[in-house]
Amino acid sequence: MQNNDERGSGRARMMSTAVLATVVMVTGLVVGAGATWLAMARPGSEAAAPGCDRFRTVDVAVAPAIYGVVVTALEEATPACTSVEPAMRSGIDVAQGVSMGGALPDIWIPEARYLTTAAHLGPAARPELRLGASLATTPVLLVGGNQARRFGSWGDAEASKLVSVPDPASSVSGALAVTAPEAEARAVGRSRVDAREMLVPFAQAYGARRVRGADDTVRPAMFARRSPRLVVTTEQELTGVPDRDDLRDLTPGVGSPALDFPLTVRRDAAPGARALARALRAHLATEEGRRLVAAEGLRAPGAAGKVLPTPSGEAISRAVRSWGLFSVPSSMLAVVDASGSMDADAGTGSRMDLLADASRIGLSFLPDHARVGLWVFSIDQGGPGQDWRELEPMRRLDDLRFGRTQRYALRERADQMSALTDGGTGLYDTALAAYREAVRRYRPHYSNAVVLMTDGRNEDPGSIELEPLLQRLEELRDPERPVRMVGIAISGDADLAALRRMAQVTGGEAYLAAEPEDVLEVFAQAVLSR
Template sequence: MLCVALPVALGVQHVANPTLLGLGGCSGSQTVSVAAAEESVEVLREVALSLEEGGAEADGRCVDYRVYAADPSEVSRSLDARAAGAPDLWVPDSATWLERIDGFEGQPTVVSRSLARSPVVVAGRGLVRPESWREVLSRDDVRFVDPVRSSAPAAALLALKAEPGSTGADVDSVMVPLAQRLGDDRDAPRDVTELALDPGGAAVLSEQQLLDLRAQGLGRDLDVRVPGTGTMVLDYPLVALTEGSVGVEAAEQLADRLGSPDGAELLEVAGFRSADLEPLPRDRGAGQLDLLRAPGAEAVATTLRRWSVLTVPSRILGVFDVSGSMDEVAGGRTRVSLASEASAASMGMFADQSQVGMWAFSVGLGGPDRDYRELVPIRRLDARVGGESQRQALGGALAELPGLTYGGTGLYDTTLAAVRAVRAGYDDEAVNSVVLLTDGRNEDPGSLALPQLLHTLRAERDPARPVAVIAIGVGPDADAEALSRIVAATGGRSYVARNPAAMGKVFETALLSR
């Protein structure tokens, strides 16, 4: 018998397992706990009940299924932490959860790779079919639950990665602003019900979740679409987590019953698709769809780790070389103009809560003993100062860079001052970094020597308050070796655009590295 009561509205009465009444051949009983994604619980309970009424047994004992709703992220975290009380059987909404339990000491047995299937879709009012997941996830009004704890949005991120022609830089150019916007959004939806109640925007969820909401009277005015490039599918595997044959046998009976015509009907009524992913009858869902290639386990782990990092806001000081050599022409444009344009183009990657400031540097630019000048202090991009936003102020400062070029490259003193300035205003809730762009080598005879700079950077480095230097060398004269040693001393990365005309792509890649 089930230990969790069914709602009265289902009209299901519980009849004791006949074997427990002495009508069958099993001796004793065995409770088998089944932790399942919430949307699958009702179907699993009904199937389990029918099995009990039919005298289900495993290893000679009567089976007493206990089906309960469990967030897959909580089960995965519990198993990975080796916490006590693991369920006997587990039905997460996606097989990707099985890749997140490295710390589990048992030997999980996949009894069924897929009990049910449901494609990931986009829903919205008056929504036209998007061309791609890139288009969907680039929308300012796209809404979804945290991908680290919810499979449908995680699948959308993986779909973005799997789309034809998609590169790592393409993925990051979408994920960075999206993660930072949603990571700082205190009103972000906590569950799919909130998504359906949202008066606008585009919601990412599974087809079944949307149909379940409609059955509850929610979201009936939402259009459901799948991007033209295709989509990913939630697959609901059935896994036995405990040792011994009882759990496996009980799981096999669940899988067999769900694979029968009666089980297939239950799944269809609940909004799930069959294994062949044929459209649901009566135009209830997204119709015909194409599938994108599912990524491997490492791609899943990497994408979700990247998302977790990106949800932490950025705090950046951009430091630009304006020495005389930045006036050299490459491809019909000066280096400083190319740097200004690449930086301006990259600003769109950052959400309004990102904090960005700007310096320029050349020997003596800030006075007789100072090689740097602050152009814009570090502030949130949506901060308002003097009638304009910080984003606008930075755009204006970038446009002024070509008019500042003069003199030699004051690299070492500027680097140390920039790292110290960022650390002085350190934000514990952000990734704090210096983005340094230069086309030369240190030319200030009165500055620190490179060994002194490196020693000081290492001595002042604080693991609790890290400030990484992201260095971009431009042109053939950039001191790549010095930049490499500087970033190593701060835990950063260096990039070199030997052809200044390629600076835009290199600059974007460097910023995305954070």
């Protein structure tokens, strides 16, 4: 959109409007959704404005929730001889791009101020940003129908397993909701540590619903009128829901997180950017601007009611990372070395004893909807010419067969593993067979992995060689159905280099448990890695 002090005739205005409509339609058809919308050919455009020797182009990125407000305001507020390119981009998308080396826009209006911190932009980019006032606000709510109830706190609501939340990794309202228990901690008499720990069961309940195909898209009216569930949404989104007069704001009385849409300008922004930002802020402060904000279902800055304090950018970043770990359940084939060297003394038992203990402890932390299978391997462990033996196939831990759950069966198998050690290390054939099985048993909405644990190197003279093995693993890898191989080298005797090469080919990683006491920590790190 371009502005000049001159105004064209009525005929010129109609022609400009037609040109604008044509440009927008053609641009949309050619470049598709998500492209920057170039607003131009306003009355007094470059073609009709000989007084402008040169137009100043300003790059503007605007959060979707306030995009309509900003574009309409810019029609009136854009200074003379300035060309604006307002792109609709989520604040999370912009912050992630900048953190990976991308450039900040000249003007950026994200959903929330925490996205402008070094924890989200990176320490190098944050000083390049001038943070201004908020342009509008909207509270984050818990909404439900007639059968839903109001809880005393966000923590209590989220612990009830009745709350559906947008993915915090891609939704600002979702990120603020999962950190609300920490934000309200002092007001409700909880310690911050206790509040943070409440995220784990909430994330696991979310993961369990996603596994069942629920909550892929979270919106205010997603449940039937008689459902007891609550939905995390914003006041703006709630006002846009038609034909659901039963929906109520059931946010705890302690307060709400809020989106606050700060106006930011890059320190070395293009000429004209600061003038444009000042003009935009001034226009939205007028009576006409306030009406425009209200018409979009937003509130004026500072008018969001009882607002919870927003945790630091680092606290929100840490919570979102933890959410990613705990909400995506594991689909894991654990493959354990049962060669004779696993009988070696490790101080408080054999290497196999320590590994079995780590496995039992690890099982206690996995949710019921996690899928785990167990193999052991040594040369001819599964019979002549087969180095692997399946002890338990990959099943959910709450899967009930023959009167016992998969979790119980795996604990029993862990008790038996010390009696299975014998022979040499049949590593390569086992790795290929295990990866093939995990790819075949792939499950969406899970973190699919083979966890390969060994204290040695391949000793089977009749097995596949390393280079052909790597080639076969690469051929089996499917980016649309990703399965990682995660290697754990138990002691310095293990072939860590080979484990790393196998892991890297599949997008995984390898870890070293150099001392016996490291086994549990490394096992947990490997299982939780994504």
